[in-house]
Amino acid sequence: MKFFNLAFFFILIQTFFIVNKITAQFNFDCGVPDVKSQTKIVNGQVALDNAWPWMVAIFSFYYFICGGSIIAPDLIITAAHCVRDNPDIYGYTFIYGTNNYLFDYQSEFNTASKIYIHPDYFSTVIYNDVALIRLTEKIKFSKKVKPICLPKTGKLDEIEKKEVVATGWGKTDGGLFGFPSEALLQTSLIIKNNKSKEGCEYRRYNNYCTEGASDDSGTCQGDSGGPLQYFKNGKWYLYGFTSFGYGNEENSCMTTMPSFFSTVPFYLNWIKSVATGKSPQSSVKKNCGITTQKKIVAGTVSKNNTWPWIVQIRSSKNYNFNFLLSGTLISN
Known part of the structure; x- marks a missing residue:
């Protein structure tokens, strides 16, 4: 009996250190920009400088591809489909500290030391569309570069029917040959997970379905990986990031249709395990x-x-x- 108690004691101590390690990894001020965003956001509005200091522009071999968010001094979160096609970590550049996705005198840049794609990501159905990027150098937070907060719990319905904000440098015309917006844009969206809503019937449990607050805005190519943000208790929290949307035969974005975002609360455990140096394995072969x-x-x-x-x-x-x-079925 003494041996059992001693073993239990060691397990308790080990658990304490693991929890503290996770807490310490995200123990910093987050979600509070020095510049307040506009209280009322008009669709496609240009964001104020440094209003979203966690925004990251992701480049692959000097071509802009996606957005991302700073969640820790050495971690960026984005969509898995943004980085899966280029396994060469040396081909990526990450620019932040500016509202202009092009490198300028205000911006800072970093490179990747490792990329973690969710082990159960399936590109054909855009499932578990989440990736983490470990940066080569830790970011020094400042007035123009700050992290966004992660949700406290894994509850997915906390922002149901709430107004949220998406930001990104995606195309504004939606055409096949369109260019990204040089200025960071922001738009208000409403979480519409009700499957009776036209277009939201294709939502999965690990996606948020949104529509524009004024029914005429959404995300487009280039917005992928950019944050879906909710303001609560004086801070901005990252509840999702752009995953996919509707397009027509001309490959133009249909902004009047819903947009879909990967849900951050659903992946909190995976995010924190990667942050503490663990590499979770795929669940594909589990109990099969x-x-x-x-x-x-x-x-x-x-x-x-x-x-x-x-x-x-x-x-x-x-x-x-x-x-x-x-x-x-080969996985969940």
């Missing part, structure tokens, strides 16, 4: 391949739940849900 069927007779009807990984793929066209083909 177990069935009750042992002997198979050709052509027999299987019992319910004998093959729990089988999937029906149906078309929702005209809401008829006609059966098309089959698939197999």
Whole structure:
């Protein structure tokens, strides 16, 4: 019994140090810019200088590709699809401290020492679209460069029906050959996770579905990875970042349709484990391949739940849900 108590004591001490390590990693002032953002945001409005000091412009081999957010002195969070196509960490440059995505005398820059893509990210369905970038040099926070706060809990519905702000340097015309906005833009959005809302029926539980506060704004190419921010108790919190949206046949953004954001509360544990130096493994092979069927007779009807990984793929066209083909579950 004494041995059990001693073991429990060591586990308790170990847990204490792990929790303290996680807390220390994010123990700094966050979410309070020196310049207050406009109290009323008009869609596509140019942001005031240093109003969003955690904004990061991500470049791949000198081409602007995405936005990101500073969440710690050495960590940037963005969408996984922004960095998955270029595994060469030396090809990335990160610019911050400026509202102009082009490098200028006001901006600061950094490089990547490691990129962490969520182990269960699937590009074909844009699932678990989150990545963390460990910077080569720690950022020195200042009036124009600060981190944004992470949510305190994993509750996804905390900002349901609330007004939030998205920022980014994405295209303004939405055309195939359009250019990013040189100035940082901001827009007000409303969380509309109700699946009865047109377009939000494609939302997954780890996405936020939003529409423009005035029904005519949204995100576009180049906004990916940029923050979805909510103001609470005098601070800005990062609740999501741009993942995907609707486009037409000309590859133009449909800003009147909803935009979708990866939910930061859902990934808090993963973010904190990476921040403390751990590298979580994929859950794809966890508890898989177990069935009750042992002997198979050709052509027999299987019992319910004998093959729990089988999937029906149906078309929702005209809401008829006609059966098309089959698939197999390989992860959650």
